[in-house]
Amino acid sequence: MPEVKCEVASCYYWAQGNHCAAEFIEVANTRTHRGGMEVGRLGNQAYATTSQETCCATFTPKEHGPKENVRRQDAHR
Numbered sequence: 001m002p003e004v005k006c007e008v009a010s011c012y013y014w015a016q017g018n019h020c021a022a023e024f025i026e027v028a029n030t031r032t033h034r035g036g037m038e039v040g041r042l043g044n045q046a047y048a049t050t051s052q053e054t055c056c057a058t059f060t061p062k063e064h065g066p067k068e069n070v071r072r073q074d075a076h077r
């Protein structure tokens with residue numbers, strides 16, 4: 001998987017330096033959720049609490065731990 005830079009620090013898979021440590025991610029089609037508006041970022045997503053507040057369907061809050069089928073690829077948390 002290519003390196004993914006991400007600023008959603010509230011995500012379980014987020015790593016220092018704005019890296020994503022998930023073994024894979026699923027990115028939602030925001031066109032279906034935002035009425036066709038092209039959106040790069042709305043507000044401060046560093047404090048997102050649900051995947052719908054990000055463009056990433058793999059998002060899961062830090063306190064919830066990993067998703068059932070997605071492992072973290074690093075050991076330093």
Ligand code: SF4
Pocket residue numbers: 004005006007008011012013014015019020021022025054056057058059060
């Ligand atoms: S899983 Fe998605 S929201 Fe979480 S760090 Fe990776 S890219 Fe960001």
